[in-house]
Amino acid sequence: MSIPKNFRVIVIGGGPVGLALGHGLSAANIDFVILEKHHNIINDSGAAIMLWPHSIRIFDQLGLLAEVKKMGMSVHAKANTLLNGKVTGRANLFDMLEEAHGYPCLNFNRPKLTRVLYEGLPSREERIKTNATVVDIETHDHGVRVLLSDGSVEEGSIVIGADGVHSTTPDAVQLPGAVWPRRLHRGHGEFTFFETRGTGMTTQMTAFDDSIHFSLCRTLAEPTTERKMYTAEETAEMAVDFANVQVMTNLKFKDVWPKCNWTRLVNQNEGWVDKWHHGRVMLVGDGVHCMMPNAGMGLNCSIQSVVCLVNELSDALKSNENLDCKGIDGVFSRYEKIRKEEAKIVYDMSRMIVRGTTWSSWMAWLMDQCFVPYVGQENMVRKRVSGPVISQGRVFNFIPWDGGSKGTIPWVHTNL
Template sequence: MAFKVIIIGGGPVGLFLANGLQASGIDYVLFEKRSTIPPSTAFGIFLWPQVTRMMHQLGLLDSLRKVSHPMTGMIHSMPTGELLSSDTNFSKSYKTHGYPVVVTDRGSLAQVLLSGIDKPEERIHTGKQLTNVITRPDRVTVEFADGTSFEGSIVIGADGIWSTVRNQISQYAPDGLFLDNPYQASYQGVFGRAPLLEGITSGQGIEVHGDGWLIQAFPSQKETHLFIYKSIKTTNERVPFSPNVPEELIAEFANVRLTDNVTFKDLWNQRFAQGTANFEEGVVEMWHWDRIALIGDAVLKISPKQGVAANVGMESAACLTNKLAALLQNNPKPTTQEVSKVFSAYQCELEGKVSTWQRLSRFNLDSAVSKNGPRLEAMGAVAARVPAIVSRSFKFERVPFADQNAADMPWVH
C-alpha cells in the first residue's frame, strides 16, 4: 500500500495540513464529522505573519486577501471610554516580517483552504463520525459511525479539543498519558459577529479592560469580531460551545464604551452570530502513539487573547509535514518505529515554542484584567518578545517560493 495520511478533522488546522501535504507530494484523505465545511456559524480568527507567509507559499495569499483585512494596531481603554494607550504594532509587523497580520472569519478561511485542494470530492469526506482506530504493524484502519472504514499509513488527529482520536490512543497507550480531559479553564468566553458601525475603524483593534474581564473588538472591512473574557474559578469541567448566550452573561457590559460613540450594546444588538464557551488551556503530555499523532487543539490549547492558537497549529502542520517528507524521500514504506521517531521529533521540535506561546498568552490576559487596571507595561514586554518568536517559525521545506517582501528581521527558516 502506498503511503497515505488520514486526517481526522476539517477545521483550519486539518485543512491547512491537507494543503501542506499536497504541496509536499504526500497523499492524504480528510474526514470531518460535520455535514459541511465550513460550519454554518464561524467566528473571527487572527492570522499572524508566519501563517500569511505560508499561505503565500501555498499559492493562497491572494484568495486570503479578498476575505480578510490587515490589522494596524490596538486601542486600550477603560469601561468609561477613558483612553489608556494606542499603538500601531500590527502595522509594524509587516515591515518586520514582510507579511501582515490579518483578521478574517473561520468560514472564509476554510473556503480559501478548500479552494487549494485538488480533487476535493475524492479527498474530503464529511458526515464521518470516527468510532474506532485500529493500528497494525504496517497500517491503520479508521472506522466510522455509518459503518464505513478506510485504511491508510498513519492517522493525524486534528479533531479539536474533545478529540476522538486522542481518546482512541488511550486504548493503546499506558494509563495516564492521554487523559480524557487534559485541559483547564480559568476564563469563560463570549463570541459575536456584528456589522462595522460608524465610529469603528477597520483594522484598529479595541480592548476595554475591566476588573476580571476584557472585551476585544477586531473590525475587518465590513464586520466586527467580538470577544469577551470573564474570569471564573478554574475548572476542568467540559463546557461545550453553545450558540445561546444568556442575557445575564452580557448584561453588565451593555453600557461599556468601545469608542466615543459606540457602546457594547450598540454592537451586540446588531449581532448576526453569537456563542459562548470556556477558554480551555493546556498541553497534552504525549502528542503521538504508534501510527497516530495529534495536532492543533487536540494536543494544545492556548488562551485566545494573543490570537495565536490556530497559528501555532498551522505551524505545527508545516513542521510535521517537513519531517514526513524527509522520511518518505528515502523510505516510501516506513516501519512503525520509523514513523514513531518522526512523531517524536515533531513534538520535541515544537513543545518548547508551544509552552512559550501558552505562557505569554496567559500572562497577557491576566495582565489585561488586573483588579487595579491593566498592566500595560507588562503587556508591552510580552509584545516585544513576539517578533523574535515569529521569525523562527517554520515553512514547508519541500515547497519552493520566494518571500514577497524584504523583512527587517530575517526568517530563520
Template sequence: MAKTKVIIAGAGIAGPVLAMFLKGTGYDPIIYERTESPTNHGLSLVLQPNGLKVLKLVPGLLDKVVGGRIKELVQMSVLPEDLGELSRSDAPSRGEAAMGVSVTGVRRTVFHRLLLEHAESLGIPIVFGHQLVSLEQASDSVTVTFANGKTDTASFVVGCDGLHSNTRECLFGLQEPTFTGLVQTGGLSETPEVLLGKQIVMNVYGEGAHMIAYPVNDHQTSWGFTTKEPEAKETWRAMDEEAQRKFREGPYSQWPFGAGEIISRGQNIIKYGLYDRPELESWHKGRVVLLGDAAHPTSPHIGQGANQAFEDVYHLVRLLTKYNPDAAEPSTELLSNIFTEFEKMRIARTSEFVKRARKQGEYRVVEGVEECKKRNDHFRGEPMMPPAQLQEMVVHPYI
C-alpha cells in the same frame, strides 16, 4: 506506483491545510470529519505573520482570503479613574514590511469554507459524517473505525480533530479539557463609523472585563468580551433573543471609543467557556500523531491557536520531506523518528504559548480599581505581541 495514503481526522482549520501540504509533497491525503457538513461554529481569528508565512506556501491560497487588514494594535482603558489610550503599536505594519504578509482578521466560517474549497480543488477528498472512534495499528498501516461502522486504512493517521479530539482520546485516554475560569461573549457587528477604515486590533479594559475587536472585512467587526463567570459550555449556538437584547443594551454598550457601539450592534451573539488542556509529554503513538488543538488547545488571548497549528503543519511536513523525500510508504521506525523530532521542536514552543495565553487572560480580567490601574500600567509599557515572537518562525518554499 500508488501514493502513500494518509488519513486526517478533522476538517476544521488545520486539517485541510495539512492535506494541501501533504498533497503537494506527493502523499495521498483523505480527510474525515465528524460533523455532517461544514458548520457555522466559531466567530473569527487573526492570521498573524507566522501563520501567514505558512499559508503563503500553498499556491493561490492567500489571494483568495477575504478579511480585514490590520496595521495597528491599540489598547485602551474605560476605567473612570484611568480613562484613555494605554498604548499603540505599529507591529503589524512593521511585520508586513519585513515579511511581506498582512496581518488579517477573518470570519472563521468564511475562511474555513475557503480552506475546504481550495483543498477539494486540489483533488483532496473530504468525507463528512465520519466520527473516528477507534484505531488499530499494524506493522505497516493504521485502520480507523468510525461511529457509523465504516472503516478505512492508511499508512499513517494525523489527528487534527480539535479540543474534543477523539484521536487524542484513542491514544492517551479520556482527558477532560480544563476550564480556565473565563467566559467569552462574542459576536459580529457592523463597524461603527468612528472605526471604519482604522485597521486596528482594539483591546479595551474595564473592571472585571476585557474586550477585543478587529475588522474581518471592510464593513464588519468581530469582537469578544471576556469575563469571570461560571462555566458555559461551548455549544456555539447564539443566545436566545432576550439574552442578546440584554447584552446589547447592558452597561457595556456605554463604553467609549466605539466599543459600546460595537456591542449595541452585535448580531448572533454567543457565549462560551474558554478551555485549554495540560501539556502532553508526547503527541504520537506508533503511526498516529496529533497536531493543532488536538495536541495543544489554547485559550484565545494572544490569537495563536490557528497560527500555531499552521506551524505544526509546516514542520511535520518538512520533516516528512526531509527523511522520506520520495513520499514512499514509511516504516513505523521512520515515522516514530520523524514524530519524535517533530515533538521536540514543537512541544516546548506551543506549551509556552498556551501558558502565556492563560496568563494574559487572567491578567486582563482583574477586579478592584487599584488592581485595574496596575494592569493598565503594565499594558502602557508592553506591546500586545512583540514582533520578534512572530518572526522567529522561519519557513522555506519546499513544496
C-alpha cells in the same frame, strides 16, 4: 527518492488546521484523506481569526497569498482601553509587524479563511469526506483502520488528529462572534483592534469590511473541566453584565447587542498535553496545546506545527520507502521535540496575556497598567513576538521557493 504511493495519511478534522495539513501533504505528494463529521466544511458561523506574518508567508508559499489578502481584513493599529472607555495606549503594532517581516497581519471571519483553504485544496472532492464521524481507531503493525459511524472504514498508514480540543481545563467564559451591517459602525475605528481590560473581564472588537466581530471574556470563579452547554437565557444574562462596557470609542456593548445576528456562549478551553503521539496516531493543534484566543496565536501556532510535521514526514518517506512503526515513532518524536519547545513560548504568552487583561492578580494589573505602558506596546511586541515567534516561522522545505517577502528582521528559515 520519491514518496512511496502506499503510504496514506488519515486526517481527522476538516477545520482550518486539517485543511492546512491537507495542503502540506498535497504539496509533498503524500496520499491523504480528510474526515469531517459535519455536513459542510464551510459554515456561516464562527469566531474571528488573526493570521500573523509567519502564517501569511505559508499561504504565499502555497500560492494562496492573493486569495487571503482578498478575503482578509488588514489591521493596522491596536487600542487598549479600560472598561469605561478610557484609552490607556494606542500603537500601530500591526503596521510595525508588516514592516519588520514583509507580510501583513490579516483578520478573518472563520468561514472566509476556511473557504480559502477549502477551495484552494487540489482534488478536494476526492480528498475530503463529510458526514464522517469517527467512532474508533484500530492500529496494527502495518497501518490503521478508522471506523466511521455509517459502518464504513478508512484504512491508512497513520492518523493525525486535527479536530480540536475535547477535554482540557477551561478557566474563562467567552462569548465570541457577533456581526451586523457596516453602516452601524462607521466612525468607530476601522482597521483598529480594540481591547478593553478590567478585573475579571476583557473584550476584543474588530471591524471587517461588512461586519464587526467581538468577543467577551469573563473569568470563572474556579477552573473547571465541565463541558457545559449554555442556554440563550444565560447568554443574555452575560450580555447584561457587559452592557455598559465601552467596547470601542464612544460605543457601549448595550448598543451592540441588539444588532447581533450570531452569538455563542462557551467555556473557553486552555491546556497543555505532555504526550502528543502514541503508535501511529499523532495529535496536532488545539488537541495538545489549547490556548485562550486573546493573543490571537492559536491557529498560527497550529499552522507551524503542520509545516514541521509534514517536513519531518516528507524527509522520512524520501529516505525510507517502507516506513515501519519504529520509523513512524522516530518521525513523531522528532516533531514533538521541536514543536514542544516552540509552541510552549506561544502557549505561555497566551496565558500571560489573558491573565494580564483580566487583572487576575495585583502583579498582572501592575504589568498591564504600569510596565507595558512604560516600555511601550511596540517594544513589547518586538521583544516577545517578532524575534522569538514570527521571525522563527518555518516553511515547507520541499517546495522550491525564494523565501518570500523580506522585512527589516530576517527570517530564520528561508528554504534557500
